[in-house]
Every structure is written in C-alpha cells, then in structure tokens.
Amino acid sequence: xxxxxxxxxxxxxxxxxxxxxxxxxxxxxxxxxxxxxxxxxxxxxxxxxxxxxxxxxxxxxxxxxxxxxxxxxxxxxxxxxxxxxxxxxxxxxxxxxxxxxxxxxxxxxxxxxxxxxxxxxxxxxxxxxx
Amino acid sequence: xxxxxxxxxxxxxxxxxxxxxxxxxxxxxxxxxxxxxxxxxxxxxxxxxxxxxxxxxxxxxxxxxxxxxxxxxxxxxxxxxxxxxxxxxxxxxxxxxxxxxxxxxxxxxxxxxxxxxxxxxxxxxxxxxxxxxx
Numbered sequence: 001x002x003x004x005x006x007x008x009x010x011x012x013x014x015x016x017x018x019x020x021x022x023x024x025x026x027x028x029x030x031x032x033x034x035x036x037x038x039x040x041x042x043x044x045x046x047x048x049x050x051x052x053x054x055x056x057x058x059x060x061x062x063x064x065x066x067x068x069x070x071x072x073x074x075x076x077x078x079x080x081x082x083x084x085x086x087x088x089x090x091x092x093x094x095x096x097x098x099x100x101x102x103x104x105x106x107x108x109x110x111x112x113x114x115x116x117x118x119x120x121x122x123x124x125x126x127x128x129x130x
Numbered sequence: 131x132x133x134x135x136x137x138x139x140x141x142x143x144x145x146x147x148x149x150x151x152x153x154x155x156x157x158x159x160x161x162x163x164x165x166x167x168x169x170x171x172x173x174x175x176x177x178x179x180x181x182x183x184x185x186x187x188x189x190x191x192x193x194x195x196x197x198x199x200x201x202x203x204x205x206x207x208x209x210x211x212x213x214x215x216x217x218x219x220x221x222x223x224x225x226x227x228x229x230x231x232x233x234x235x236x237x238x239x240x241x242x243x244x245x246x247x248x249x250x251x252x253x254x255x256x257x258x259x260x261x262x263x264x
Contacts, residue, residue, distance in 0.1 A: 113154065
C-alpha cells in the first residue's frame with residue numbers, strides 16, 4: 001500500500017513525530033511505500049538541524065534524516081508554516097535576507113499543494129498529532 | 131488527476147491555537163486541485179464561524195472574513211454540528227451567513243452551511259476519502 005504521512009506537532013513536546021517515525025519504519029519493513037511525509041503546524045520544527053537533545057535520548061530530526069537517506073523518502077516541510085516559525089533553507093534565507101538557514105539533510109521546503117497531492121496520490125493519508 | 135473527497139474537520143476555537151488559521155490555509159491551496167471538498171465544524175471549532183469577530187484587543191489577525199470567500203473557490207459544503215452549537219449556547223443566527231453562487235442555476239445564491247446532527251455528520255465523515263483534522 002502507498003502511504004502519505006502528515007506530522008502536525010514538534011519533537012519532544014509531542015509524540016506525533018515519534019509515532020509517525022515508528023509507523024513509517026514498520027510500513028517500509030513490511031514492503032509498503034511512503035509517497036511523502038509532510039510536516040505542518042509545529043511539525044516543521046522536526047526539520048531543524050540545530051537541535052541538540054541530550055545524548056541519552058533519541059534525536060528525532062536525525063532519525064528522520066537517516067530514514068530518508070536509507071529509503072529515499074520525500075520529507076516536505078510546509079513553507080508557510082516554516083516561515084512563521086523560523087525554519088529556512090539556503091535559498092529561502094537568501095530570499096528573505098536572513099543570515100542563516102537551519103534545514104536538516106533530507107528535508108525540503110515546499111508548498112501546501114504537496115500535502116493535497118499526497119492525499120490524492122496515496123492509498124491512505126495518515127495524520128499524526130493535533 | 132483522480133478526484134477524492136477531502137474533508138477538513140475543524141475542532142478548535144479560532145485564536146487560542148494556530149490550527150484554525152492553518153487549516154484555512156490548506157483549504158485555500160487545496161481548492162486549486164479541483165477535488166470534492168467539504169468542511170465540518172465541531173466542538174469549539176464552531177466558534178470559528180461566529181460573526182462579528184474583533185481581534186484588535188488580542189493583537190492577532192482576524193481571519194474570519196476569509197470564510198465568506200470560500201464560495202468563490204467552489205467550497206460550498208460546510209457542515210456545522212447542531213449539538214456543538216447547542217452545547218455552547220449558539221444558534222445558526224450567531225454564525226456568518228456563508229453563500230455560494232450556483233452557476234448551473236442562473237447563479238442563484240445558495241447557503242453553504244448545512245446544519246447536521248452528530249449521527250448525520252458521522253455518515254458524512256464515513257463517506258470521505260481523506261479527513262484532515264485540525
């Protein structure tokens with residue numbers, strides 16, 4: 001089955017990104033396909049590469065980056081939600097005249113149309129959080 | 131592109147959290163994809179449609195006028211749960227009058243809001259392909 005995944009809450013504050021990660025890993029292990037993972041609302045905060053969680057805890061953003069690399073996942077961060085919350089990639093930082101960017105490897109910033117498309121193209125859209 | 135039934139289920143009051151505003155942003159973008167779109171308002175979500183909102187005192191943008199534009203985007207199935215209104219002492223009269231123009235009926239102006247009870251709304255939700263809950 002082809003799954004779309006939407007993550008609506010930030011890391012640590014909420015279990016949504018952890019649950020979605022476990023779901024994605026289990027789905028892939030069972031031969032399913034992940035069409036796209038879309039990060040919305042505070043979920044965009046999972047995409048920062050500047051988080052430094054304690055060493056005895058999981059690094060939620062890193063887990064996603066690693067999973068994306070291993071399985072060639074499409075991790076998409078909503079641009080409107082990201083701009084409000086200070087998540088920028090290199091191009092966007094330049095465009096907005098900001099002095100830094102903070103998107104982790106494996107994530108890309110794009111529009112809400114990518115969420116709608118994930119709904120249309122996937123057999124199931126599974127929403128985590130909110 | 132395939133056509134699916136998209137339901138935007140709005141459960142939260144408009145300004146305490148950002149979910150309502152960011153739900154509306156998805157609806158507006160999604161309207162360009164020519165899908166079969168419905169909105170539903172349940173629980174505190176019904177407060178989003180209350181008319182005469184003024185947000186000057188809280189320093190936040192009043193986004194409620196945008197609901198009146200949804201008809202122009204062919205988003206005209208807006209379900210409001212009767213019990214949720216009643217539990218909050220509200221009636222349809224307290225909500226914005228949302229309309230759309232039916233081009234198949236000489237552009238007659240028609241109501242977008244459909245007042246449904248809890249079990250009717252359950253049937254509507256059961257009929258959807260995608261439910262995005264905010």
